[in-house]
Amino acid sequence: MKGEKHSFGFLTYSLGGVIVLTLISGIFLLVYYVPTFVQAFPSLQKVNEQVPFGWLVRRVHGAGGGFLLLLFMLHLFRVFFTGEYKSQRASTWVMEVLLVLTAAWAQFTGFFLPLSQEAYWGTAASLSAVSTLPWMGHSLVDFLRGGRELGGVALGRFLSMHIGAAALMALFFLLHARAANPYRKGDAPSSSEAKNLWGLGLVSLLLFAAVSLKAGWFTDPLRQATNPTVSPEGINPPWFLIFLPEAFSYFHSAYPTLAMLFWLLILALLFGLPYFDRNPEKGPLQRPVSLSLGTALVLGFMYYTLVGMAGAHYGEKVVLPGNQLTAAEVRGAQVYSLKNCAFCHQVLGHQGRREGPDMAVVRQRGRTAEWVQRFILNARLYQPGTTMPKYEISLEDLEALSAYLLSLDPTRRTFQAVDRQSLLDFGVPLGSAEKK
Ligand code: HEC
Incomplete structure (x- = not known):
């Protein structure tokens, strides 16, 4: 003993x-x-x-x-x-x-x-x-x-x-x-x-x-x-x-x-x-x-x-579709980044925790822009008990956000990952984005 x-x-x-x-x-x-x-x-x-x-x-x-x-x-x-x-x-x-x-x-x-x-x-x-x-x-x-x-x-x-x-x-x-x-x-x-x-x-x-x-x-x-x-x-x-x-x-x-x-x-x-x-x-x-x-x-x-x-650090890069973006889509990506949606969502399998669905589902599930906007304002109306918080976002930013989410097309394999800070400061710097 x-x-x-x-x-x-x-x-x-x-x-x-x-x-x-x-x-x-x-x-x-x-x-x-x-x-x-x-x-x-x-x-x-x-x-x-x-x-x-x-x-x-x-x-x-x-x-x-x-x-x-x-x-x-x-x-x-x-x-x-x-x-x-x-x-x-x-x-x-x-x-x-x-x-x-x-x-x-x-x-x-x-x-x-x-x-x-x-x-x-x-x-x-x-x-x-x-x-x-x-x-x-x-x-x-x-x-x-x-x-x-x-x-x-x-x-x-x-x-x-x-x-x-x-x-x-x-x-x-x-x-x-x-x-x-x-x-x-x-x-x-x-x-x-x-x-x-x-x-x-x-x-x-x-x-x-x-x-x-x-x-x-x-x-x-x-x-x-x-x-x-x-x-x-x-x-x-x-x-x-x-x-x-x-x-x-x-x-x-x-x-x-x-x-x-x-x-x-x-x-x-x-x-x-x-x-x-x-x-x-x-x-x-x-x-x-x-x-x-x-x-x-x-x-x-x-x-x-x-x-x-x-995985504790995410959202340092923001994933954008590979093609040319409209001004609204760029603004939408900025809002997405500012609101740290990556805390719960990935985009096309990158950059984020997997608590919620990958954002590519928005298009896959055939959501309309209006549906997406309402959902973001109060997700609990659609999914009682969801962890997704209510958001207060101006109408303009909300429209931009839905445009960005709907631009994510899972069937097209190209996307670009842009540095969060440069996206927030300058928008999308042409040419400096990494293509995959
Ligand atoms: C705390 C976690 C969390 C955060 C932060 C969050 N979400 Fe969500 N989100 C979820 C979860 C979980 C779901 C799945 C709904 C459910 O079944 O509970 C969801 C679902 C969604 C959907 C619906 C997808 C579909 O088509 O079915 C959209 C769109 C969405 N989120 C967008 C966003 C955006 C934009 C942001 C940032 C402004 C955000 N979310 C922030 C957790 C989160």
């Missing part, structure tokens, strides 16, 4: 410390935070700018939460890959899984609370990925939001879920620490005391580095209050959810039943691991099945995270 002792000492002491720090800083923030749609962002701005050391408390809270999730994940990986779960009680493993899930839940709900553009749209993108879950996706998301809109009701729900998840996490942590505690009743923890101190020191150092160096990684930098009608130029879902939209995008619509079974199986395997895996061998070569499954999952997670990160 030597490994267990070590794992208890190092991780439990340092994690306990981080949990306490995160909870205390959270209570402090709760005093100043005003949970309404309009006030949330300015109230945190005030914490940053006017409350003494408020900025520090925000950073500690953000870094603490991020650290907890990261360390719980690493701990779970270690227990899995070293086979440590075979020498501990099965319920300890379940607790460790619950720790990761509650920490992730607290992170996800906390991410929304500052209501910056990043927070709002990062959450919107994550939720829209969840809504593609077969059968239950839409009702699940409606439940989380408390309706069809991501607004004030959602904020209240997210705040209470955030606090609830944090409380559950602390509870699971206590239970886990008790179950894994090897020093019961007077059994003095002498030899590993020094190691614990080292562990505590190391984690504090890392936390300190995270707080002081790159605060934007863990804490919302509060660049801009959210505007639910204007999607931002880039997207930053919480780091552990970057994989979600990409991993879900095809699989769910193509094979809904299979997808659902797959996720249920993963969940069952995750929680039930020590119950399924009765093989007492710990060596990597003796447990090829569970190790290759686990490795495949970890690699899949990393792969889709990378794909998601690569």
Whole structure:
């Protein structure tokens, strides 16, 4: 049981410390935070700018939460890959899984609370990925939001879920620490005391580095209050959810039943691991099945995270039809770019997230200019529950936009990709466009 002792000492002491720090800083923030749609962002701005050391408390809270999730994940990986779960009680493993899930839940709900553009749209993108879950996706998301809109009701729900998840996490942590505690009743923890101190020191150092160096990684930098009608130029879902939209995008619509079974199986395997895996061998070569499954999952997670990160910047180029454009079509492309429609749409398979359909469908589906314009003004009239926001666009720009969208002809293979900035500044620079 030597490994267990070590794992208890190092991780439990340092994690306990981080949990306490995160909870205390959270209570402090709760005093100043005003949970309404309009006030949330300015109230945190005030914490940053006017409350003494408020900025520090925000950073500690953000870094603490991020650290907890990261360390719980690493701990779970270690227990899995070293086979440590075979020498501990099965319920300890379940607790460790619950720790990761509650920490992730607290992170996800906390991410929304500052209501910056990043927070709002990062959450919107994550939720829209969840809504593609077969059968239950839409009702699940409606439940989380408390309706069809991501607004004030959602904020209240997210705040209470955030606090609830944090409380559950602390509870699971206590239970886990008790179950894994090897020093019961007077059994003095002498030899590993020094190691614990080292562990505590190391984690504090890392936390300190995270707080002081790159605060934007863990804490919302509060660049801009959210505007639910204007999607931002880039997207930053919480780091552990970057994989979600990409991993879900095809699989769910193509094979809904299979997808659902797959996720249920993963969940069952995750929680039930020590119950399924009765093989007492710990060596990597003796447990090829569970190790290759686990490795495949970890690699899949990393792969889709990378794909998601690569797609996080889009719309730097704007796709235009290859032929000569009318003035209205050029203006339309500019409006398309200004409104960041690429946040959810690709054009002819390029430059954008794939949340909505490729814009080439407009022509393919035989839409009229009038239909397109009405749709853009209020997509919910046509598709209740769609994530596409309502737009306020002048009539002239709206006509230009529909002209641009209708000029995208999927049957003609030529298009040009123009630099966003030069399109906005100069229109289409003749000759400098790349032809494909
Ligand atoms: C937050 C995501 C999002 C943004 C931003 C967005 N859309 Fe959409 N859009 C969608 C989704 C999703 C659909 C599919 C409708 C549905 O079934 O929900 C859609 C559908 C459409 C359609 C209908 C396609 C068809 O013919 O069926 C058009 C046209 C359209 N969007 C244009 C735009 C334009 C122009 C912009 C920018 C001004 C824009 N969208 C911004 C998500 C978005």
